[in-house]
Amino acid sequence: MLQCAEEIPSSARRPAPEFVWSVYLRVAGTALLDVAAEVEGKTTILRGPERMFYGLVEFEVSDPDGYRVCISGDAPAGTNVKLHVE
Secondary structure, three states: OOOOOOOOHHHHHOOOOOOOOEEEEEEEOOHHHHHHHHHHOOOOOOOOEEEEOOOOOOEEEEEEOEEEEEEEEOOOOOOOOOOOOO
């Protein structure tokens, strides 16, 4: 679900703290770790990939304007992914 928010000038935008996302994307299928590998070749991954307590695997990146993006999905069966520790 996308929501419209009040526009904030990019000069006033600061990187968001962990778990405060501008965008949350859920990838269909089990290709999330392939997506993470592709993304890691182009930018820094801020968090993850790691398995959350609810079973999904997530990782986070920041776009050039400072928006924090969380990408989530299923990992292939039998894949060992680090557990998120709070």
